[in-house]
Amino acid sequence: xxxxxxxxxxxxxxxxxxxxEFGAPQPVLISVSVDMPSAPTxxxxxxxSQVLDxxxxxxxxxxxxxxxxxxxxxxxxGRIAERSLRLPGxxxxxxxxxxxxxxxxxxxxxxxxRVQHDERGAx
Numbered sequence: 001x002x003x004x005x006x007x008x009x010x011x012x013x014x015x016x017x018x019x020x021e022f023g024a025p026q027p028v029l030i031s032v033s034v035d036m037p038s039a040p041t042x043x044x045x046x047x048x049s050q051v052l053d054x055x056x057x058x059x060x061x062x063x064x065x066x067x068x069x070x071x072x073x074x075x076x077x078g079r080i081a082e083r084s085l086r087l088p089g090x091x092x093x094x095x096x097x098x099x100x101x102x103x104x105x106x107x108x109x110x111x112x113x114r115v116q117h118d119e120r121g122a123x
Contacts, residue, residue: 002041003034006058011030011062012027012066013066015072015076015099017071017072028065028098029110030080030095032061032095033095034092039052039089052088057087073099073109073110078113091116092116093114093115093116094112095113
């Protein structure tokens with residue numbers, strides 16, 4: 001099994017339900033982790049064609065975060081997780097989305113979701 005993780009991807013996203021959050025992108029941190037149970041420990045050949053390119057995870061998370069205003073961190077995390085689960089060989093996806101500038105006395109507030117294929121291959 002192989003797990004690929006992107007941690008702390010920094011993007012500006014339009015997310016939130018408060019009046020000052022509309023039309024004003026704010027920093028969010030996104031972490032994505034995918035499990036690939038069928039992937040061998042060592043690829044058959046030392047070539048990109050043998051693995052899931054982690055740039056794809058970064059690109060899909062960034063694209064989803066920057067796509068449109070989203071009210072809830074839960075929605076954004078879920079959308080990224082569902083898109084990650086559609087990548088080849090991925091059986092489980094975990095996504096954490098964090099807003100670092102919510103409260104003065106907290107480093108950040110985050111939401112984490114986990115999705116997986118069931119035995120029939122559906123989500």
